[in-house]
Amino acid sequence: MRQPYRLKNKRYGRFAESTLQMQYPFLDLSRPEFPWNQQLRSAADRVIESGRYLHGPETEGLENELSALCNTERCVAVSNGLDALRLIFRGYIELGRLKPGDEVIVPANTYIASVLPLTEFGLIPIMAEPDPYTHNIDFDKVDTLLTERTKAIIPVHLYGSPAWDSEMMRSLKEKGILVVEDNAQAIGAEAATPGFRGSRTTGGLGDAAAISFYPTKNIGALGDAGAVLTSDSELADMVTVLANYGADRRYHNITTGYNCRMDEIQAAFLRVKLSYLDDIITARNLAARAYDAVIDNPAVLKPLILPDEKQVWHQYVVTVENRDKFRSFLADKGIGTDIHYAVPPHLQPCYKENLKVSLPVAEKLADRIVSIPIAGISPEDSRIIGRIINDYRP
Ligand SMILES: *Cc1c(COP(=O)(O)O)cnc(C)c1O
Numbered sequence: 001m002r003q004p005y006r007l008k009n010k011r012y013g014r015f016a017e018s019t020l021q022m023q024y025p026f027l028d029l030s031r032p033e034f035p036w037n038q039q040l041r042s043a044a045d046r047v048i049e050s051g052r053y054l055h056g057p058e059t060e061g062l063e064n065e066l067s068a069l070c071n072t073e074r075c076v077a078v079s080n081g082l083d084a085l086r087l088i089f090r091g092y093i094e095l096g097r098l099k100p101g102d103e104v105i106v107p108a109n110t111y112i113a114s115v116l117p118l119t120e121f122g123l124i125p126i127m128a129e130p131d132p133y134t135h136n137i138d139f140d141k142v143d144t145l146l147t148e149r150t151k152a153i154i155p156v157h158l159y160g161s162p163a164w165d166s167e168m169m170r171s172l173k174e175k176g177i178l179v180v181e182d183n184a185q186a187i188g189a190e191a192a193t194p195g196f197r198g199s200r201t202t203g204g205l206g207d208a209a210a211i212s213f214y215p216t217k218n219i220g221a222l223g224d225a226g227a228v229l230t231s232d233s234e235l236a237d238m239v240t241v242l243a244n245y246g247a248d249r250r251y252h253n254i255t256t257g258y259n260c261r262m263d264e265i266q267a268a269f270l271r272v273k274l275s276y277l278d279d280i281i282t283a284r285n286l287a288a289r290a291y292d293a294v295i296d297n298p299a300v301l302k303p304l305i306l307p308d309e310k311q312v313w314h315q316y317v318v319t320v321e322n323r324d325k326f327r328s329f330l331a332d333k334g335i336g337t338d339i340h341y342a343v344p345p346h347l348q349p350c351y352k353e354n355l356k357v358s359l360p361v362a363e364k365l366a367d368r369i370v371s372i373p374i375a376g377i378s379p380e381d382s383r384i385i386g387r388i389i390n391d392y393r394p
Pocket of ligand 1 (some may be wrong): 114156212
């Protein structure tokens with residue numbers, strides 16, 4: 001029996017208090033049928049009995065597996081995705097490659113964690129409009145944002161689709177602009193990279209990348225965890241130092257750092273989940289393709305399936321007219337939904353006084369996007385949900 005499903009988001013009026021028996025909850029992280037459950041229990045036992053709870057063999061093993069996946073020289077396992085981004089930007093500042101006042105281009109429709117490390121370290125976020133069809137940064141408009149102070153760009157592979165334009169990236173690299181991927185949502189995705197040598201896998205495309213293993217991500221820890229990926233050994237060394245109080249060896253602090261360690265038990269859990277990465281990606285692609293084949297409603301714009309890329313469908317996000325009505329229509333039929341993200345960072349109370357910008361594409365999307373179930377959804381589930389969506393009238 002599934003538990004009654006509670007829509008948590010208080011902002012959405014009548015959804016707020018409703019406790020509904022959802023046949024298709026938006027996300028259910030604790031299903032007895034998950035194939036990894038028993039292995040997670042064994043992994044926990046292994047760590048409990050080992051007596052090594054930090055910086056042990058599981059963490060090292062995970063780092064090796066992640067750098068092999070993303071084709072990077074180095075991986076530093078850290079506490080969470082936000083810290084991974086903070087360590088990268090603080091690291092570049094320590095190394096003298098960025099300085100306060102430098103401008104960093106970041107998509108306007110991302111989660112706020114992509115922006116927080118910039119303002120924390122005095123970097124200036126330059127919010128870029130998304131493409132309304134891919135929801136990723138609109139590379140055709142990036143040129144208009146470049147100034148002599150532009151020193152970095154954060155492609156956010158939003159919803160699991162690679163944000164990449166090889167020609168643009170080549171020209172940014174020629175200008176010495178650092179490319180820091182926010183790969184929180186796209187582990188295992190592959191970009192189309194014509195003319196680019198090396199990795200196509202997100203997390204290994206730019207100069208450095210952050211991954212999040214927040215429980216809802218495609219590979220989720222049973223708590224918080226994240227990782228920094230890079231082939232730049234200077235940056236990797238600095239990130240390691242910063243994540244360890246600023247110490248390059250025991251009791252020798254070369255800078256003022258943090259404690260951003262990953263727990264050994266989370267590393268052990270993540271190695272189990274990571275061994276299912278291909279299955280997870282395949283299942284999400286099958287569900288997304290089934291949605292794509294069935295949904296046929298002029299009031300519902302489907303996300304693009306990109307034939308040259310490998311998408312990992314962290315979210316399946318449709319754009320609808322009259323979103324509240326759409327969500328309650330689906331909720332009445334036992335289908336949970338969510339919004340990623342209802343309020344863009346530049347309109348959040350903490351930023352709206354300082355980041356006074358008008359971003360009509362991002363703002364319009366924020367009012368119309370809806371994420372429908374994709375995690376743990378079979379193609380048959382997708383077809384059922386898709387047919388219900390076809391009955392929606394705005
Ligand atoms: C989840 C997420 C983060 C932050 O990761 P945490 O592990 O939750 O700190 C950063 N950026 C994006 C795009 C995310 O989705």
